[in-house]
Amino acid sequence: MSRVVWMIIDSVGIGELPDAQAFGDKGVNTLGNIVKNHKDIKIPNLRKLGIGNIDGVDFLENVENPTGAFGKCLEISKGKDTTTGHWEMTGVLVETPFKTFENGFPKEVIEEFEKRVGRKVVGNKPASGTVIIDEYGEHQMKTGDVIVYTSADSVFQIAAHEEIIPLDELYKMCEIAREIMMGDNAVARIIARPFIGKKTGEFVRTSNRRDYSLSPFEKTVLDNIKEEGLDVIGVGKIEDIFNKQGITEAVHTKDNMDGVDETIKYIKQENKGLIFTNLVDFDSKYGHRRDVKGYKEALEEFDSRIPEIIASMKDEDILIINADHGNDPTYKGTDHTREYIPVLVYGKQIKENTNLGIRDSFADIGATVADILGVKITKNGTSFKSQIMK
Ligand SMILES: O=P(O)(O)O[C@H]1O[C@H](CO)[C@@H](O)[C@H]1O
Numbered sequence: 430m431s432r433v434v435w436m437i438i439d440s441v442g443i444g445e446l447p448d449a450q451a452f453g454d455k456g457v458n459t460l461g462n463i464v465k466n467h468k469d470i471k472i473p474n475l476r477k478l479g480i481g482n483i484d485g486v487d488f489l490e491n492v493e494n495p496t497g498a499f500g501k502c503l504e505i506s507k508g509k510d511t512t513t514g515h516w517e518m519t520g521v522l523v524e525t526p527f528k529t530f531e532n533g534f535p536k537e538v539i540e541e542f543e544k545r546v547g548r549k550v551v552g553n554k555p556a557s558g559t560v561i562i563d564e565y566g567e568h569q570m571k572t573g574d575v576i577v578y579t580s581a582d583s584v585f586q587i588a589a590h591e592e593i594i595p596l597d598e599l600y601k602m603c604e605i606a607r608e609i610m611m612g613d614n615a616v617a618r619i620i621a622r623p624f625i626g627k628k629t630g631e632f633v634r635t636s637n638r639r640d641y642s643l644s645p646f647e648k649t650v651l652d653n654i655k656e657e658g659l660d661v662i663g664v665g666k667i668e669d670i671f672n673k674q675g676i677t678e679a680v681h682t683k684d685n686m687d688g689v690d691e692t693i694k695y696i697k698q699e700n701k702g703l704i705f706t707n708l709v710d711f712d713s714k715y716g717h718r719r720d721v722k723g724y725k726e727a728l729e730e731f732d733s734r735i736p737e738i739i740a741s742m743k744d745e746d747i748l749i750i751n752a753d754h755g756n757d758p759t760y761k762g763t764d765h766t767r768e769y770i771p772v773l774v775y776g777k778q779i780k781e782n783t784n785l786g787i788r789d790s791f792a793d794i795g796a797t798v799a800d801i802l803g804v805k806i807t808k809n810g811t812s813f814k815s816q817i818m819k
């Protein structure tokens with residue numbers, strides 16, 4: 430029986446969606462603009478799978494006879510964040526955008542939060558996470574005040590120095606914020622952002638980040654897989670994005686390479702169903718930081734591990750690689766960008782050189798995963814299994 434290894438290269442978009450302008454994104458293209466800035470980029474394995482052969486990709490030369498099936502998908506949901514992207518690819522559309530707080534959170538919210546956590550709040554505005562810890566990190570070390578901030582995404586983020594506010598307390602604060610930010614103020618995610626360091630300029634965030642997501646509004650394809658008694662193994666922040674719904678086992682990871690290691694470890698084990706991995710460094714370490722060179726190197730680093738991933742797969746296993754939104758490191762600001770996502774499929778049973786064209790929704794990927802595993806397909810999404818299987 431087939432097993433699916435589904436890897437999300439977080440934020441590796443492949444060009445602006447037709448409605449990008451409505452999201453403030455004009456001419457964005459995460460992969461395209463990285464390649465334009467770094468023509469020497471070496472991603473031979475992604476190219477061999479067909480990433481440069483995707484319709485509209487004019488910034489990479491086509492390869493002859495790519496070994497995979499390749500295409501790109503539109504996002505129907507009204508959003509460009511991780512939760513929206515992952516939910517859509519597993520069959521749940523977010524038709525009403527998650528609430529955002531451009532001017533910070535309302536006074537009542539902050540007051541209730543302060544009362545319940547027993548600390549004062551500083552920040553309370555949209556900010557870049559690495560900038561705001563430099564702004565308030567020393568203040569926090571002196572006073573114990575807690576740093577709260579948001580972004581263009583629907584997020585309530587709490588930054589805390591690990592030696593001032595212990596992790597347990599930070600996570601508890603997130604649970605309290607999760608309770609407060611429901612109903613009219615429901616944000617997609619509360620995020621714990623721990624950091625360490627001695628002073629401004631030396632603060633660095635740690636891998637103890639945790640996301641407290643809403644539960645998907647409807648059943649996702651993960652639920653359908655789980656209900657059939659198959660495994661749904663989440664690697665990285667997958668279990669957080671789905672608030673554990675539909676997940677049977679999970680491991681958090683330190684960074685992209687740890688994510689690849691854990692994925693390979695699970696591939697080599699006896700399990701059945703889905704191994705679902707999110708590699709977030711592209712987004713959090715390079716996209717939001719507008720670090721073009723760092724992003725390029727992260728892509729090269731991931732690319733170099735693809736042969737190892739493939740070598741660890743059994744003959745029936747199928748590998749799917751796609752993104753969840755864009756985060757063009759050459760674009761203004763520090764936020765995600767509204768883009769097509771690339772999708773690549775590879776396996777011994779997959780027909781090589783198959784052009785999937787432009788798919789109507791990310792949900793087509795989840796529908797295909799369900800179809801491959803022989804479980805119920807969610808109401809959204811059209812499976813392309815018949816196009817790709819030998
Ligand atoms: O600037 P940092 O803290 O990395 O935050 C970014 O990461 C969050 C989650 O993807 C986004 O909302 C964006 O604000």
Ligand SMILES: [Mn+2]
Binds near residue numbers: 439440510
């Ligand atoms: Mn993401």
Ligand SMILES: [Mn+2]
Binds near residue numbers: 511717
């Ligand atoms: Mn992000």
